[in-house]
Amino acid sequence: MSEPDLIAVRLTDIGKRFPGVIANDQVNVTVRRGTVHAVVGENGAGKSTLMKILYGVQKPDSGTIEVDGQEMSFHSPSDAIAAGIGMVFQHFMLADNLTVLENVVLGAEKLYGSGDRARTRIRELSSAYGFDVDPDRLVEDLGVGDRQRVEILKVLYRGARTIILDEPTAVLVPQEVDELFENLRGLKAEGLTVLFISHKLDEVLAVADDVTVIRRGRTVTTVDPKHTTARQLAELMVGSELPSPSTETSTVTDVVQLSVRDLSLTDPLGGRDLLTDVSFDIHRGEVLGIAGVEGNGQAELVEAIMGMRKATGTVALGDVDISAWSTARRREAGVGYIPEDRHRHGLLLDAPLWENRMLGHQTQEPNRTGPFVDRRGARNDTDRIVAAYDVRTPSIDTTARALSGGNQQKLIVGREMSGNPVLLIAAHPTRGVDVGAQAAIWDHIKTARREGLAVLLISADLDELIGLSDSIQVMLRGRLVGSVDPQTVTPEQLGSAMTGAGVPA
Amino acid sequence: MTFDPRKAGLTLAAPLLAIVFAVLVTSIVLAAAGDPVGTVWQTIFTQPRPRNVVNIINAASVLYLSALAAAVGFRMNLFNIGVDGQYRIAAFAAAYVAGEAWMPGKLNVLFSILVAVVVGALWAGIAGLLKVTRGVSEVISTIMLNSIATALVAYFLRQVAEKGSNNIHTTTIPASSQLAGFKLVGDAPNAIYTLSVLAVLAGIFYWLLLNRTVFGFNLRATGMSESAAVASGVSVKKMVVVSMLISGGVAGLIGMPLLFGDAYNYGLTFQTGLGFAGIAVALLGRNHPVGIALAALLFAFLNEQSNSLQLKAGVSNDIVNIMQGVIVLSVVIAYEVVRRYNNAAEQRRVAAQLAASRQAEEVPA
Amino acid sequence: MSSTVEGALEKAATTVRKVRPTWPVVLLALAGVILLLALLRVITGADDVASSGTVRAAIRAALPIGLAGLGGLWAERSGVVNIGLEGMMIMGTFGAGWAGYQWGMWAGVAFALLFGALAGGVHAIATVGFGVDHIVSGVAINVIALGAAQYLAGLAFTGHPGGGPTQSPQVTPMSTFDVPGVADAAHSIAEKNWFFVSDLAGIVNGLTSRLTVLTLIGVLLFVLTWWVLWRTTFGLRVRSVGESPAAAESLGVSVYRYKYIAVIISGALAGLAGAYLVQDSTVYREGQTGGRGYIGLAAMIFGNWRPGGLAAGSGLFGYTDALRLRSGGESVHALLLLLAVLLVVFGLALFRKNRRQALVSAGAAVLLVVLFLVTDEIAGDFTGMTPYLTTLLVLALFSQRLRMPKADGQVYRKGSAG
Known part of the structure; x- marks a missing residue:
């Protein structure tokens, strides 16, 4: 039923400026109906802004949007929805304290009301795409994969024919990614168009029919993934340079700098175990990487070591048991902290x-x-x-x-x-920064490590993790489930270890 | 420190605009009610006589203390709405102690002030403790504590007042502990309260504490971003309790200039409502020690000048309350607008400067 | 072993928290409360703790608090904290007094709604339109409303018979009626002085006699609020902007519009609470609201941002207030004992989880019992504190159990979705 050469969406010369940033500058994207079209670019390249413009959240300063050959001007998401465009945001747009049903029908109550008709429709859609979501559960009780399915349900419920997915795989484990891609192919088969935003090139090559590359707010080119390698794509994304975080010779000493034993933490609100018996050592001059899908206890581990959360078990810095110390005292003892969310935890x-x-x-x-x-x-x-x-x-x-x-x-x-820290806790130290800053930050960590700094590195970027770490521990559901050797492990192997599929020796 | 005249201008423009707007709204209200608009403004904006000037300074110093008490909390997003109850219960305690005159002369004054500070701090501390141990919002608890303070003071006042007298008040402070005041304004028959000095001292203390000490840094950091403050090692619970204590302690000072310079005892006629006025003054003065001083002077000026409205214009002086309320609301709106404008402007400016340097860099590449 | 017991207890605690307030549960709880009061009456001899007069007085005291709380509920469900309820209520009392003495109480109600809504509109413009801190705007509105009511009252009421700058002329109140049959029957049973049965009858009599249409409307508004907010599309949208405005906006819900509407409704309800005060005392009087707006807000927090809980909360405050008014010292004195029992129960429930807090509440209970035994009644000034102390105590015990709308009090700017 799909005519592959019909144009679903055409964005022409889109420009958008924010105070201090040119987010988009003459961006051109043409999306064929019934295809999966990927838009790739580094963090901060302007992908998300572009999609928000297409979805009517933000207005472009210049340029035109065409949907099905008609020029459109979107003042709000409602206009975009009316034109058959739906969007699944990177950070889920769900109200936790409302049910799945309420989240789905919100804003689209005219379609099937907000009662039993809506419930039936959600069940229909849910079973048609194999989603298996109960419409009457509270969203706060759902896991990440289910939440994403609720997001996609929201879009389908509104009868969208073009679906934008903003970094949909960032929060998923590889198996869930496979399921998602299966779903995307199903949508394509039904004649829907999918716009897929990502910076993970393997995924893009696996699922997309066309790939548009954006760099510094401008479209670089659109390529056919069948004739493109990940390396070529990467070079298009970053320009010429391709920084590598690889470490040189090992500087690990045999002096233990941080020793964590049986660290456990229970969710004070829900009684769920967030951390269970976590134990590890970091030596002076060693970078210990923690691999894991986000939300498996990494943030809690960091906050427990920093003394921001009360946990049971012991934390020792050198020979001193610091379990009972306040955050301030730990910092004074030489613990540096690069927080995951710099706006919330790192800056005024x-x-x-x-x-x-x-x-x-x-x-x-x-x-x-x-x-x-x-x-x-x-x-x-x-x-x-x-x-x-x-x-x-x-x-x-x-x-x-x-x-x-x-x-x-x-x-x-x-x-x-x-102030000569002895231990650095770095949570996603290069998230959302440009390539130049990324390379600089990596250099600083390497230099400090040579001088004897012990580093606990948490990162979702597997290349960064493998490149910087002297050893890697895999974290799953609040436990350390095994370790891998960064010298020999590949990102694919690490990825599968993160899902609990098995840890290579 | 670089001085940015454009930014300073904007900061000043906000309160001025708010005042103009408030004058406008008030005029509309007056006109709608059929009151003589011109006469009202003429009365308010005549030059005050020396006696009025002294009154204005006295009232402003009290308002200033009250505003400082509220501002300490505001700087860390802690809404101590209970300044009113804190100063009343503290003033009562101090008046009782001063009346008993356990110490001689001026020592009695110092001791009573100390009592006021401690009582005010403890009363505010209840709200602080409830917040950190039981998670009770300080907004609600301080309001409840205001009402409880009213009842407590009424009860104790009846206990200590001389029996059979219609005029219920604490024992009058002995003459040796009464303070005559400063005759600074030319031929005014009245004097500036001696303890107005407390306002000046508290202002300096506030500025030093907030801008020059590590404690003040922690307090402001907590106000700007509680999550960042926690990550930096600030114990927010401790900060909440300590700032409530400081806020209550300063609130304890509010009644002192009046007590030792004018009333000499705490009775049913002791001035009330200063705590709420202080909140408004703090908001208008943007929690800045100098800003608060100007705001306190403005409010005191309006209050004093409006006293003769009934006489000269036949208009109730309640109109000033409307005006003050409108000033406060419009000034917070104006500050918000200016703040956003400044943020955007600064981001633009930084981007422009950096773009220039980036271009220079990109040319060789 | 002990950890499994604790685990089981914890599980029990979470299930208890999730008990749905279904009819049987509510009725059982009510019966329990009445039984407690009956016991208290027998033990202490304080007859007024469950008399029909007390119940009537409790409703009169509870409704303005409850309506103000309902106003708070609307605003906070949409994510706007409304500390300006007090001011909006003041506007309501003035509107009711001003229109009421000229054109009758119904006109008074209409103007109370209008003036309250106006004040609500100002709060909405400041907090939603300009993004001002909600508390700051609320405080400013209280200042303005107080000044406006005083100024306008001076203009409007001076020189009229019975009126002056601080008081309006008499407003003819609405007439009262009894629920036919029920009220009389209950009254006669209540006279019999049977344990529990007469207590129940007294309460029924209090609920069914000397009612006004305004009272009925007030009670119905609780049901209506529940229905609108939890059963209609409009209500879903209001709640969604209070829970996650970004999600709502991303689905095309106009966040600002629903916040504006909810805050204006909030103001109107607070205004209605003011009208109720005027109807009750037949005049507008300066200082008439007496902080009820704040207590309403506390009652709403006590009620966990839900109409049913709010009704219970305002009922509690109304009840303590009524006791104080009726036989003051004696009844409040009897309440000390009840409070001690409740504290002991609370302490036992906490014992496993938090020894220190359990001991604190047990200690407080002992103190209260001692106080009960050594005194005969409570001084007038202290009975005046009852509602405020109750508020503090209740919040201290239950604050951590509560769940407010997730985006409550946060400033939302358009275009923040995504």
């Missing part, structure tokens, strides 16, 4: 850079003299960090909010590396 967005330099180190030199803030010390040291870590900013009085993600992250890395 409305404070100037030099005050952000103090954050987490406000009780230490050079930021304090007695009970008082040492403004001169803090400011001078901020100047040092800005220079040494290449933080691009007009001044240290600029607020952190005004900086780009990469520069914010470089400031955090510089801050956490100062």
Whole structure:
């Protein structure tokens, strides 16, 4: 029923600026009906903005949108929905305290009401695509895979014919990814069009019919995945350079710097076990990577080691048991922390850079003299960090909010590396930063490791994990389920270990 | 520190615009009610006489203390709505202690002030403890504590008042502990409260504490982002309790200038409602020690000048309450708009500067 | 071994939390409460703890609190914290007094709704339109409303018979009626002084006699609110913008519109609460609201942001207030004993999980019993504190169990979806 050469969506010369950023600049994408069309690009290349424009969340500053050959102007998502476009966001757009049914019918109550007719329709769709979702369950009780299916149900329920999926695999384990791809092929077979946003090239090559590459807000080209390799795609994505995080010779010593024993943590709200008997050692000069699909306890592990959450078991720094210490005391003892979510945990967005330099180190030199803030010390040291870590900013009085993600992250890395830390906890240290900053951050971690720093590295980027780590532990449902050797393991093997499918020796 | 005149201008523009807007709204209300708009403004904006100037300074110093008490909490997103109850219960306790005169002369004053600070701090501390141990929102608990304070003070007042007297109040402070005040304004018959000094001292203390100490840094960090503060090692629970104690302690000072400079005892006629006015003043002054001072002067000025409205214009001075409320609401709106504008402008500016350097870099590549 | 016991207890605790308030559960709980009160009456001899007069007074005290709380419920379900309820209620009392003395109580009700809604609209513009902090805007609205009511009252009421700057002329209240049959029968049984049965009858009599249409409307509004918010499309949208505005917007729901509507309804309900006060005391009086807006907010939090819970919460506050008004010292004195029993029960329930808190509540219970034994009644000033202390106590015991709408109090800017 699909005519492959009909055009479902055509985006022409789309431009969009935000204060401080040109997100899109002359972007052109043509999507054929009944295909899976991938849009690839690095984090921050402007993919998400483009999709939000197509879905009516944001208005383009310039350019045109055509759907089925007709030029459209979307003022809100309702307009896009009316034109048959649906979107599944990277961060799920679900209200936890409402049921599946309520989440699905919300905004589309006119179609089948919000009662039994809607329930029947959801059951129909659910069984037609093998989703198996109970419409009357609360969303907060669902797992990640089910939540994503609810998101897709929402779109199907509205009769969308073009479905945008923004980084749908970021939160899935490989098996779930396979299921998703099966679903996508099913949708395609029904004549629907899928726009698939990703930066994972293997996945793109596996599922897409066309691939459009975006770099720094501009379309580079559209290629046929049958005649393209992952390496070629990667080079298109980043320009010429392809940084590699690979470590050189091992610098691991036999001095244990961090020793974690039987760390366990129960969800204070739900009684679920978040961490179970986690034990490991990190030596001076060693980078220990924790691999795992997000949400398997990594964030809780980090917060327990930082003293931000109460957990049972022991944490020892060197020879000292620090289990009962406050976060402040742990930091004073030389624990650096690059948080996963820099806006929530790493920065005071409305404070100037030099005050952000103090954050987490406000009780230490050079930021304090007695009970008082040492403004001169803090400011001078901020100047040092800005220079040494290449933080691009007009001044240290600029607020952190005004900086780009990469520069914010470089400031955090510089801050956490100062004061001679003995242990660095780095959670997704290069998430959402540009390639240049990524390479710089990797270099800084490697240098510090050579000088004897112990690093706990959490990352969803398997290449980063394999490239930087001296050893890797796999985490699944709050437990460490095995270790792999980064020298020999491939990303594919690691990926399957993360799902519990089996750990290679 | 670099001074950005454009940003400073914007910061000042917000309150000025809010005042103009409030004058406009008030005028509309007056006109709609058939009151003489012109006469009202003429009365309010005449030059105050020396006696009124002294009154304004006195009222402003009390408002200033009240606003500081609220502002300490606001800086860490803690809404101490209970300043009103805290200062009343503290003033009562201090008046009782001062009336008993366990210490001689000026020592009695100092001791009573100390009592006021401690009582105010403890009363506020209840709300702090309830928040950190039982998760009770401080907004609700401080409001409830206000009402409880009212009942408690009424009860104790009846216990300590002289029996058989119609005029229920604590024992009057001995003359040796009464403070005469400063005769600073030319030929005014009245004096500036001696303990207005407390306002100045508290202002300096507030500024030092917030901007120059590690504690103040932690407090502001908690206000800007609680999650980031926790990650940086701040114990938010401790901060909540300590800031409530500080806020309550400052609230304890509110009644002191009045007590030792004018009333000399705590009775049914002791001024009430200062706590709520302080919240408004703190919002108008943007929790900044100088801003609050200007806001306190403005509110005191409006209050004092409106006293003669009934006489001169035949208009109830309640109109000033409307005006003050509108000022506060429009000023917070104006600040919000300016804040967003500033953020966007700064991001644009940073981007422009960096784009220039990036281009320079990209040319060789 | 002990860990399994604890695990089982914990599971039991979570199931208890998830008990649905079905009819049998509600009725059983009600019967339990009445039984407790009957026992209390017999033990302490405080006859007023369950008399029809107390029940009537409790409803009169509870309704304005409950209606204000209902206003809070609408606003907070849409994600806007409304501390300005007090001010909106003040606007309502003025509207009711001003229109009421001129054109009758129904006109008063209409203007109370209108003035409350106006104040709600201002709150909506500030918090939704401009993104101002919700508490700050609410406080400002309370200041403005107080000033406006005082100024307008001075203008409108001075010189009229019985009126002045702080009080309106008399408003003719709505007439009252009894539910035929039921009220009389219950009254005669209540006179018999049978244990439990007469207590129940007293309560039924209190619920069915000397009612006004306004009372009925007030009670119906609870049911209506539940139905609209949980059974209609409109209600789903209101709740969705309070739970996850980003999700709602991504589905084409106009977040601002539903927040505006909900906050304006919130104001109107608070205004109605004010009208109820005027109907009850037949005049507008300065300071008439007496902080009921805040207590309403507390009752709503107590009720876990649900109409049924709110009704229970406002009923509790109304009841303590009524006891205080009726035979003050004696009844509140009797309540001490009840409170001690409740604290012991609470302490036992906590014993496994948190010894320290269990001991604290046991200690408080002992103190209360001692207080009960050594005193005969409570001084007038202290009985005045009852509703406020109850609020604090209830929140201290239950705050951690509560679940507010997820995006409550957060400023949402359009275009934040995705």
